[in-house]
Amino acid sequence: MAANDNELWWASETFWKKTTIWTTVIMLIVLVGLTLDTVSQIQVGGKRVPAYSSINHRVDYKYDEALKRQVVIIGQEEPLFGKKLTEQEAEALVDHGKLTMHAKNCMDCHTILGNGAYFAPDLTKAWLDPFWGSVGVREELMVEFIKDPTDKLHNGLGRRMPNLGVTDTEARAVVAYLKWMSTIDTNGFPNNFKPLDQEN
Amino acid sequence: MTALRALDSANLNGGQKLAVKYFTVALALLGVQIIFGLLAAVQFVMPDFLFGVVDFSIKRMVHINALIVWLLFGFMGSVYWMLEEEAGAPTVGLKLGNIIFYVFTAAVLVVVAVYLLVQVGPGEIETQWFITEGREYTEAPRWADIGIVVCVLVFFYNVAATFFKGKANNGGISGIGGVLLLDLVALAGIYLLGMWYTTNVTLDQYWWWWVIHMWVEATWEVMVGCMMAYSLMKVLGTSRKIVTTWLYLEVFMMLGSGILGIGHHYFWIGTPQYWLSIGGFFSALEPLPLVAMVVHAVYDAGVHKSRNNNHPAMGWLIAHAFGNFFGAGVWGFIHTLPQINMYTHGTQWSASHGHFAFYGAYATINIAFFYMAMQKWRGDVWMSSNLFGSWKWKWSMVLLNVGMIGMVMGMLVAGFAQSQIERAIGGATWNAFFAAQEHPWFVQGMYWRLAFGWMFAAGYVLLVWDLLTIGKRETRPVQSISYDQVALEAK
Numbered sequence: 001m002a003a004n005d006n007e008l009w010w011a012s013e014t015f016w017k018k019t020t021i022w023t024t025v026i027m028l029i030v031l032v033g034l035t036l037d038t039v040s041q042i043q044v045g046g047k048r049v050p051a052y053s054s055i056n057h058r059v060d061y062k063y064d065e066a067l068k069r070q071v072v073i074i075g076q077e078e079p080l081f082g083k084k085l086t087e088q089e090a091e092a093l094v095d096h097g098k099l100t101m102h103a104k105n106c107m108d109c110h111t112i113l114g115n116g117a118y119f120a121p122d123l124t125k126a127w128l129d130p131f132w133g134s135v136g137v138r139e140e141l142m143v144e145f146i147k148d149p150t151d152k153l154h155n156g157l158g159r160r161m162p163n164l165g166v167t168d169t170e171a172r173a174v175v176a177y178l179k180w181m182s183t184i185d186t187n188g189f190p191n192n193f194k195p196l197d198q199e200n
Numbered sequence: 201m202t203a204l205r206a207l208d209s210a211n212l213n214g215g216q217k218l219a220v221k222y223f224t225v226a227l228a229l230l231g232v233q234i235i236f237g238l239l240a241a242v243q244f245v246m247p248d249f250l251f252g253v254v255d256f257s258i259k260r261m262v263h264i265n266a267l268i269v270w271l272l273f274g275f276m277g278s279v280y281w282m283l284e285e286e287a288g289a290p291t292v293g294l295k296l297g298n299i300i301f302y303v304f305t306a307a308v309l310v311v312v313a314v315y316l317l318v319q320v321g322p323g324e325i326e327t328q329w330f331i332t333e334g335r336e337y338t339e340a341p342r343w344a345d346i347g348i349v350v351c352v353l354v355f356f357y358n359v360a361a362t363f364f365k366g367k368a369n370n371g372g373i374s375g376i377g378g379v380l381l382l383d384l385v386a387l388a389g390i391y392l393l394g395m396w397y398t399t400n401v402t403l404d405q406y407w408w409w410w411v412i413h414m415w416v417e418a419t420w421e422v423m424v425g426c427m428m429a430y431s432l433m434k435v436l437g438t439s440r441k442i443v444t445t446w447l448y449l450e451v452f453m454m455l456g457s458g459i460l461g462i463g464h465h466y467f468w469i470g471t472p473q474y475w476l477s478i479g480g481f482f483s484a485l486e487p488l489p490l491v492a493m494v495v496h497a498v499y500d501a502g503v504h505k506s507r508n509n510n511h512p513a514m515g516w517l518i519a520h521a522f523g524n525f526f527g528a529g530v531w532g533f534i535h536t537l538p539q540i541n542m543y544t545h546g547t548q549w550s551a552s553h554g555h556f557a558f559y560g561a562y563a564t565i566n567i568a569f570f571y572m573a574m575q576k577w578r579g580d581v582w583m584s585s586n587l588f589g590s591w592k593w594k595w596s597m598v599l600l601n602v603g604m605i606g607m608v609m610g611m612l613v614a615g616f617a618q619s620q621i622e623r624a625i626g627g628a629t630w631n632a633f634f635a636a637q638e639h640p641w642f643v644q645g646m647y648w649r650l651a652f653g654w655m656f657a658a659g660y661v662l663l664v665w666d667l668l669t670i671g672k673r674e675t676r677p678v679q680s681i682s683y684d685q686v687a688l689e690a691k
Contacts, residue, residue: 024455038475095399098401106334192624
């Protein structure tokens with residue numbers, strides 16, 4: 001439809017059509033550029049998403065004075081289940097854990113990196129949660145809980161996790177996945193988190 | 201045209217005959233969504249309800265998947281509804297379109313049956329192929345993903361081929377048609393990005409948000425822009441030139457803000473810090489097109505002194521304009537800046553926004569199309585003032601709207617309590633999470649949500665009853681409306 005001679009530019013169909021097309025194209029180009037940069041920054045083994053083998057180390061979440069937010073500290077060697085893994089072994093274990101979390105549909109009760117459902121707590125820092133009491137018992141408590149949570153202590157609400165038929169191998173893999181996930185730099189989310197005391 | 205009032209498919213063109221099939225399944229799936237939503241809401245106040253039988257995760261999965269699929273069926277139906285009039289040609293490949301409808305519907309039933317009967321699988325990749333992918337909103341197993349892509353390709357073939365066939369005798373493709381075609385390409389293409397697995401959870405969620413965000417906050421918004429443009433022409437008699445110009449303006453603002461607005465999902469998943477600024481800024485602009493849609497709808501209604509040929513449809517179009525603005529726009533805006541989102545992300549704020557936005561932006565306009573379809577299906581029957589039995593559509597609209605707003609408020613209040621008690625004070629530990637969940641302010645919110653959920657369900661029952669009976673006892677033909685001067689001009 002040709003624009004009428006007397007038509008105001010801001011009421012013109014053609015003007016808005018062109019504006020729409022150009023804006024969309026420009027925004028898409030910017031998004032693709034940002035995506036290329038982001039994808040390169042979030043590769044496993046980088047600064048934001050540490051290597052799978054970081055499960056061989058202590059993970060902590062500390063307040064950074066300069067940034068005014070908490071940051072992840074990957075500290076001394078502290079292998080999961082007492083067994084130091086190679087990068088490949090660690091990747092295989094974490095992968096099995098993630099597959100298990102998909103297969104049991106964890107995300108439709110819990111949140112993972114804040115995304116999911118809101119019936120059960122966030123799992124982003126599950127590894128660091130004070131719920132586990134102390135470092136010495138954490139790993140085994142987590143495994144036992146995931147395998148058969150129904151009758152274990154949950155909360156005062158009576159809200160419980162069902163038995164999802166997680167095997168021992170799968171439960172250990174899930175713990176590895178959760179430990180690895182706690183190493184991801186989430187820009188300080190969740191804020192003011194109070195992690196499990198791991199000093200003793 | 202056959203007898204007035206009789207529900208006769210001879211009243212419909214080919215695309216519209218297929219459209220009403222999609223609408224029927226869409227409406228049924230809305231019922232499924234409501235049932236599973238109620239079951240999940242009950243579990244928030246009675247934790248042992250169906251525990252170990254149909255656990256919360258399963259209820260919630262069916263609840264949100266029914267949502268996605270019924271809205272998608274509603275959109276596909278709406279496109280088939282508009283298609284022949286917009287393209288100026290009979291639907292190309294209609295037979296194939298019909299087959300695909302039955303295949304799609306059967307696939308949905310199989311997926312839901314597996315969700316309910318099998319529920320979970322072993323931690324292997326095969327589980328993702330045959331049981332569930334285990335990712336919120338895209339839980340459907342991979343085989344179903346591929347099926348969806350095939351169905352959408354056939355759908356796209358129907359739409360594109362029809363527009364190109366009508367191009368010659370229609371003087372080109374209409375503005376609505378052009379926007380629609382490009383939107384469908386994007387909608388289908390984006391879905392492909394969610395169809396792969398990676399161990400890297402950050403990368404996984406990065407692409408997963410492309411699917412969710414680019415559907416819900418970009419391509420679906422463009423889709424409802426097209427639907428709104430078409431329905432304002434049909435129901436009010438607004439001129440094509442006006443609705444097309446507005447459509448371009450809206451799409452410009454939607455994609456100008458929405459494409460980079462995706463950044464508000466990239467605050468806390470491990471992605472770089474620059475997304476805090478980019479996501480915060482652009483997503484804060486996302487309400488603007490929704491303001492434009494309100495202005496557009498209300499202004500057009502005013503110009504025509506609200507004289508329209510389908511009161512229920514017009515009512516739902518206005519509900520859409522305001523629902524989209526408040527639910528998607530305002531409710532999104534209130535927690536989209538990272539400084540706030542840090543404390544609200546993954547709390548009942550998100551649930552409150554999710555309910556209001558999906559309902560306000562998408563459920564409402566699909567319901568408007570259901571009413572437009574019923575009117576024509578009954579031979580263009582009267583649906584204006586003093587409509588026989590009009591209490592039903594009015595009351596169902598009141599119950600649905602008040603029910604939804606009540607649920608949204610219940611969750612928002614719970615969300616306020618949660619973000620303060622769990623996040624700001626408690627430091628987001630699991631103990632803090634449960635301290636918030638146990639707090640009377642939170643618990644009361646959950647009870648209110650359940651109560652208003654029942655009200656919403658009652659509204660749905662009335663809606664179904666009304667859609668089945670509206671116009672049945674009318675003897676008057678459709679009210680003629682004053683078309684704008686250029687309304688019927690060639691495109």
